[in-house]
Amino acid sequence: MTDEPESAPNPGPLDRFFGLSEANTSPGAEMRAGLTTFLTMAYILFVNPSILAQAIQIEDANVTAQLLTATALAACFGTLVMGLVARFPFALAPGMGLNAYFAFTVVLGMGIPWQTALGAVFISGLVFVLLSFGGVRQAIVNAIPGDLQIATSAGIGLFLAIIGASNAGIVADHPVTLVTLGDVASPGVALALGGFLITAVLMALRVRGAILAGIVLTSVAAVVLGAPVFDGEAFGGLSEGVIRAPAWPVDLFAKLDLTAALSLGLLDVVFIFFFVDLFDTAGTLVGLGHKAGYMDEEGRLPGASRAFFSDAIATCFGAILGTSTTTSYVESAAGVEEGGRTGLTAVAVALLFGLSIFLWPLASAVPLVATAPALIIxxxxxxxxxGEVDWSDVRVSVPAFVTIIGMPLTYSIANGISFGIISWVVIHLLSGxxxxxxxxxYVLAVLLVVRYAWLGGA
Structure with missing residues (x-):
């Protein structure tokens, strides 16, 4: 009678569904990563309403409070779909840049009613859903050369760094040089630099949860020291308690005007929402995919169609709630670095966004200077x-370079990857x-050139 090998422990349903053992992770690590991602992007709960409220004005209604709830619910839904359907540790929320385009260009600049603009957002999301099922979006990502994918990841890194440095006040705008060194003697910069060094040291010592610890320690220091880093003031405390009733978006829900959005004059607006979100999401997923080690030997992201579908359906859901385009967030890289490897991380982020409609005062205790070090690191x-980019070949190095610098210099992932694709095609074609x-x-390059020529890079 031969001895049979001892069978491995039978994984539980949570492990089997998310593939925790296969990804060499644990529920605790995924939860910690989810909390880290949430803290690095919790600012959207306040920034998105402040931007959209300038364009969406309703008499006798607290639009800002309603927009905060809509933002939280859109992020919760989109991230939950990403975690359960695509099973990636990536979070979604209304996107920066697209919300500014929605408010300042479409509504305030072009004079288009906000209800119509929401209809345009919904239609662009619906087109995304259809393309996701057809595999078109995944085919686009798969067509991007490996060197450009690596450059995209690096460009996102620089983009995150400049966002963090700007949030901390380390860099500031300048009328002559565009950017310059901020006030290094200010409390905010001092706290951010201190948090940066503490986090870096903890990571060098391989302390688990180093990024999260850095955020918490910096936040505690800001509160205890009374630093004026909470919108220019010291932390005012939680005078009205930790739990607050949410302001449901009753004046925003299902107010989108689809008929007006389908008019010929609005097709360019739909096109911009569609095009920018396409490349923003593609660039983000490629960069995060490389960071998390998801890319296969051919430089492809397995399951990208499900991720694109999650992004698309979240945009439609967000438009119904009353907010601008919902998209994947580069801040998810913080959770990935913290150890997040499966959709359970995204589920944790979604739950935190869901709770934030009741516990949102707690998010006010985490200033931007506390999350800035995490973004920079x-x-x-x-x-x-x-270093894996072939810098010796000009056909590769130049497109890679413009991809990298295009993101932070134009404050757009979409622009960076667009510049890279156009230059890649032109240089290869003209050099034989x-x-x-x-x-x-080739198709993408032509569409991108038409986009910049026709719409003026809007």
């Missing part, structure tokens, strides 16, 4: 694969290597 870590370019890239 994660940005540095996302540069780790940059046109056959090495994927046919999809």
């Amino acid at each position: 994660v940005g540095a870590l996302m540069m780790s694969h940059i 290597k046109g056959r090495d370019v994927h046919p999809i890239l």
Whole structure:
């Protein structure tokens, strides 16, 4: 009688569904990563309403409070779909940049009613859903060369770093030089630099939860020291308690005007929402996919169609709630670096966004200067694969370079990857290597050139 090998422990349903053992992670690590991601992007709960409220004005209604609830619910829904359907540790929320375009260009600049603008957002999301089922979006991502994918990850790293440095006041705008060194003697910069060094040291010592610890310690220091880093003031406390009743978006829910959005004059607005979100999401997923180690040997992201579907359906849901385009967030890199590897991380983020409609006063205790160090450090870590780009070949190095610098210099992931694709195609074609370019890239390059020429880079 031969001895049979001892059978491995039978994983539980949570492990089997999310593949925790296969990803070499645990529920505790996923929860910690989810909390880290949430803290790095909790600012959207306040920033998005402050932007959209300038365009969405309703008499006798607290629009800002309603927009905060809509923002939280859109982020909760989208991230939950990403975690349960795509099973990636990526979080979603109304996107920065697209919310500004919605408010300042479409509504305030073009004079289009906010209800119509919401209809345009919904239609762009619906087109995304259809393309996700057809695999078009995944085919686009798969057509992007590996060197450009690495450059995209590095560019996102620089983009995160400049966001963090700006949030902390380390860099500031300047009328002549565009950017300059901020007030290094200010309390905010001092706290951010201190948090940056503490987090870096903890990571160097391989302390688990180093990024989260850095955020918490910096927040505690800001509160205890009474630093004026909470919208220019010291922390005012939680005088009205930790739990507050949410302001339901009753004046925003289902107010979108689809008929007006389908008019010929609004097709360019729909196109911009569609196009920018396409490249913003594609660039973010590629960068995060590289960071999390998801890319296969051919540089493809397995399950990308499910991720794109999650992003698309979240945009439709958010438009119904009354907020601008919902998209994948580069801040998810903080949770990935913290150890998040499966959809359970996204589920944790979703639950925290759901709770935030009741516990949102707690988020006010985490200033931007506390999350800024995490963004800067994660940005540095996302540069780790940059040496794999073939810098000796101009056909590769120049497109990679413009991809990297295009993101922080234009404050847009979409612009960076667009510049990279256009330059890749043109340089290869004119240097006699046109056959090495994927046919999809030719189509994308033409569409991108038309987009910049026709819409003026809007």
